Amino acid sequence: MKYINEFRDAELGKRLIARIRQRSTKPARLMEFCGSHTVSIARSGLRQLLPPTITMLSGPGCPVCVTANADLDKAIALAKLPEVIITTFGDMMKVPASRSSLQQVKAEGGDVRMVYSTLDALEIARGNLSKSIVFIGVGFETTAPTVAASVLQAQQQGIDNYYVLSLHKLCPPVVKALLDSGEVRLDGLVCPGHVSAIIGSLPYEFIPRDYGIACVVAGFEPLDILQSIDMLVSQVESGQPKVEIAYRRGVKPEGNKIALELMDKVFEPCDGNWRGIGVVPRSGLRLRKEYQHYDAEHKFEIKPGKPVEPKGCICGEVLRAVKTPLDCKLFRKVCNPEHPVGPCMVSSEGTCAAYFQYGEGYGR
Amino acid sequence: MEDKILLAHGSGGKLSHDLVKQNFVPLFDNAFLDKLDDSAVFELKDRLAFTTDSYVVNPIFFPGGDIGKLAVCGTVNDLSMMGAVPKYLSIALIIEEGLLMSDLKRIMESTKKAAKEAGVKIVTGDTKVVNKGSADKLFINSAGVGVIPSGVDISGSNARVGDKVILSGSIGDHGIAVISQREGLQFTSSVKSDCAPLNKLVAEMLDSGVEIRCLRDPTRGGLASTLNEFAESSGVGIVIEEQDIPVHEVVQAACELLGFDPLYVANEGKLVAVVAAHGAEKVVEVMRRKKYGKEAAIIGEVVSEHPGRVILKTRMGASRIVDMLVGEQLPRIC
Amino acid sequence: MCLAIPAKVKSIKGVEAEVEVGGVSRKASIMLTPEAKVGDYVLLHTGYAINVIDEEEAQETLKIFQEIAEAEDRESPS
Numbered sequence: 001m002k003y004i005n006e007f008r009d010a011e012l013g014k015r016l017i018a019r020i021r022q023r024s025t026k027p028a029r030l031m032e033f034c035g036s037h038t039v040s041i042a043r044s045g046l047r048q049l050l051p052p053t054i055t056m057l058s059g060p061g062c063p064v065c066v067t068a069n070a071d072l073d074k075a076i077a078l079a080k081l082p083e084v085i086i087t088t089f090g091d092m093m094k095v096p097a098s099r100s101s102l103q104q105v106k107a108e109g110g111d112v113r114m115v116y117s118t119l120d121a122l123e124i125a126r127g128n129l130s131k132s133i134v135f136i137g138v139g140f141e142t143t144a145p146t147v148a149a150s151v152l153q154a155q156q157q158g159i160d161n162y163y164v165l166s167l168h169k170l171c172p173p174v175v176k177a178l179l180d181s182g183e184v185r186l187d188g189l190v191c192p193g194h195v196s197a198i199i200g201s202l203p204y205e206f207i208p209r210d211y212g213i214a215c216v217v218a219g220f221e222p223l224d225i226l227q228s229i230d231m232l233v234s235q236v237e238s239g240q241p242k243v244e245i246a247y248r249r250g251v252k253p254e255g256n257k258i259a260l261e262l263m264d265k266v267f268e269p270c271d272g273n274w275r276g277i278g279v280v281p282r283s284g285l286r287l288r289k290e291y292q293h294y295d296a297e298h299k300f301e302i303k304p305g306k307p308v309e310p311k312g313c314i315c316g317e318v319l320r321a322v323k324t325p326l327d328c329k330l331f332r333k334v335c336n337p338e339h340p341v342g343p344c345m346v347s348s349e350g351t352c353a354a355y356f357q358y359g360e361g362y363g364r
Numbered sequence: 365m366e367d368k369i370l371l372a373h374g375s376g377g378k379l380s381h382d383l384v385k386q387n388f389v390p391l392f393d394n395a396f397l398d399k400l401d402d403s404a405v406f407e408l409k410d411r412l413a414f415t416t417d418s419y420v421v422n423p424i425f426f427p428g429g430d431i432g433k434l435a436v437c438g439t440v441n442d443l444s445m446m447g448a449v450p451k452y453l454s455i456a457l458i459i460e461e462g463l464l465m466s467d468l469k470r471i472m473e474s475t476k477k478a479a480k481e482a483g484v485k486i487v488t489g490d491t492k493v494v495n496k497g498s499a500d501k502l503f504i505n506s507a508g509v510g511v512i513p514s515g516v517d518i519s520g521s522n523a524r525v526g527d528k529v530i531l532s533g534s535i536g537d538h539g540i541a542v543i544s545q546r547e548g549l550q551f552t553s554s555v556k557s558d559c560a561p562l563n564k565l566v567a568e569m570l571d572s573g574v575e576i577r578c579l580r581d582p583t584r585g586g587l588a589s590t591l592n593e594f595a596e597s598s599g600v601g602i603v604i605e606e607q608d609i610p611v612h613e614v615v616q617a618a619c620e621l622l623g624f625d626p627l628y629v630a631n632e633g634k635l636v637a638v639v640a641a642h643g644a645e646k647v648v649e650v651m652r653r654k655k656y657g658k659e660a661a662i663i664g665e666v667v668s669e670h671p672g673r674v675i676l677k678t679r680m681g682a683s684r685i686v687d688m689l690v691g692e693q694l695p696r697i698c
Numbered sequence: 699m700c701l702a703i704p705a706k707v708k709s710i711k712g713v714e715a716e717v718e719v720g721g722v723s724r725k726a727s728i729m730l731t732p733e734a735k736v737g738d739y740v741l742l743h744t745g746y747a748i749n750v751i752d753e754e755e756a757q758e759t760l761k762i763f764q765e766i767a768e769a770e771d772r773e774s775p776s
Contacts, residue, residue, distance in 0.1 A: 013681075014680070035698055044680045044682060044684075045682025047682075063698060089695075089696065090694030090695040090696050091698050093694055094691065116622070120550070139698070222679075337690035337691065348623065348694075357687055358684045359685030
């Protein structure tokens with residue numbers, strides 16, 4: 001597979017690792033913000049291969065994990081309506097909300113369908129004119145433009161029974177909130193490669209400027225991640241933090257202007273409710289008034305019930321990188337992929353799931 | 365209007381009788397079925413292996429096979445994994461009212477073809493028809509009996525430290541072939557299910573004279589789950605090399621698209637064997653000469669460390685745990 | 699977030715494209731990347747092309763890895 005296999009070359013990887021080991025003399029606390037990075041690192045076992053000077057922390061970049069129960073409860077409430085067909089990415093199916101999950105509602109007879117793309121959801125809408133198709137919009141700036149595009153397509157094609165429940169979130173505001181909390185001490189940030197394909201690298205300028213933290217925009221293959229760690233190490237060693245793009249084949253500094261325009265056309269920023277972090281101003285997205293016709297929250301009277309947080313679950317602290325899954329009393333013993341308590345365990349790229357699946361910290 | 369299966373076809377009356385007599389009996393063509401008695405009667409000496417499985421795959425037709433082929437191969441393979449020579453199978457159908465007769469016939473043809481290839485006889489069966497909505501088009505239960513030659517002792521708990529782990533071919537083909545047909549995930553590819561009867565492959569492996577300790581077909585849960593089962597049953601650790609595991613490029617590509625790990629994707633025509641180290645190369649050679657073992661490879665070994673755990677050595681040179689599959693792998697976007 | 703894989707554009711009809719990766723084909727929307735041409739590689743995320751891959755930059759990056767590898771080998775031959 002072109003542009004995948006070449007970036008998994010083991011021989012090149014070994015040399016990159018050797019170079020990092022050689023050049024890293026100062027302690028460097030690096031956070032990989034994005035859940036997909038956490039998984040990629042865990043799958044290749046990269047953590048083990050890095051020198052002891054480097055500490056990798058996993059951040060809150062898992063849009064599934066950070067969806068607050070209060071928001072997920074809305075999706076559950078909609079799923080129970082007989083006239084609704086819920087279309088959702090697979091990631092959301094098993095996530096436990098306050099009292100149920102989409103998978104559970106499906107088992108109880110709710111029409112919940114997994115799709116790979118909003119394009120598939122639009123097809124379902126076309127084929128089921130007597131029903132209301134609600135798409136659960138989860139994801140950061142990588143996904144939001146695609147959902148915006150689907151709303152515009154619905155408009156263009158006269159599809160009247162397609163709605164979006166927007167649970168989308170934005171990255172730069174939450175990074176700022178995290179850094180402002182003072183809870184995490186970081187020397188460098190591995191910036192999310194595909195979010196950056198959309199927003200570019202300019203939105204991260206405030207990080208080195210205001211916080212003195214190094215930033216490198218990274219791709220997802222092992223060599224991409226190693227390259228960005230190497231570049232972060234350089235910045236840390238030189239004491240000159242800035243924003244650099246390692247993932248040059250996928251990211252331009254200005255991002256994808258058309259995608260940003262489409263996203264801005266359909267959505268506007270609003271308060272975002274981040275599990276474990278709380279409400280972060282202007283970190284969420286909601287449909288603009290002109291598109292409220294497609295807004296599930298406008299069309300349906302949603303009664304989600306009171307949100308309930310699971311006891312003993314420290315997903316919030318794990319998401320903020322204040323604790324690791326190994327610090328959680330429930331990890332493995334009570335909370336595991338079969339019986340997840342919190343979303344960090346359910347989501348395929350949740351920190352706890354990655355630690356559990358790939359044994360991060362096993363044997364330590 | 366096309367002929368459909370009606371409730372009457374399963375009620376035991378004339379329509380039922382005709383369905384069986386005019387279709388299944390001539391199709392499966394053997395003395396047992398000709399009698400149309402309540403049970404097939406036969407004599408078998410030696411130790412017997414007996415298994416049953418129900419097949420509920422959706423969709424019922426997929427690239428490389430259908431539910432009928434699966435029902436034969438799955439049961440034949442379960443027997444083969446004990447080292448048994450499969451002899452007789454039963455096929456019990458639960459048909460949803462409204463299934464096209466042509467679809468049923470096509471599936472039965474497929475069943476016959478698979479049985480012929482495996483060299484087994486379908487000696488007894490049953491047909492029930494349920495109301496629309498009570499079954500998903502067609503469910504099949506298949507039970508099978510096989511004879512275990514003397515001296516053969518294969519079990520998931522037999523693995524010993526030092527043994528080698530052999531995989532008979534590429535992983536992930538079946539699971540990807542099936543999921544490519546599901547609504548909401550439309551993609552086209554050349555991936556075909558690897559559904560196949562492995563009894564002849566196993567017979568050759570046993571004939572090699574090398575001690576075969578464990579055999580299992582990595583169906584639901586994939587290679588990862590099977591290896592974990594061995595590790596746990598035998599109380600040993602298993603180490604496998606990422607670069608040695610055969611995965612067809614197109615299967616890898618589909619997995620990348622959906623966010624799947626091939627280690628957890630179902631296979632229906634592959635086996636994992638744990639064999640004595642000194643004979644591993646010989647077994648692989650023997651396998652590669654057979655139709656369903658052409659891509660056979662040694663993928664790892666049994667160790668004394670981390671008993672009950674399976675460790676993967678990644679391409680990058682690190683080690684990570686390969687855990688059992690929990691629940692189902694769902695396509696993801698993150 | 700987020701699974702996006704490099705896929706080759708095989709054909710385009712309006713804003714719909716047929717893309718292929720490693721032998722797997724899917725239809726994709728190029729609403730976010732109308733500049734994509736047949737033969738280009740795009741990053742495919744949830745059925746949409748979110749960016750056109752810069753092939754020159756890809757080669758540059760691979761070249762950098764090669765150079766790093768060679769430098770490492772020179773410094774510590776083993």
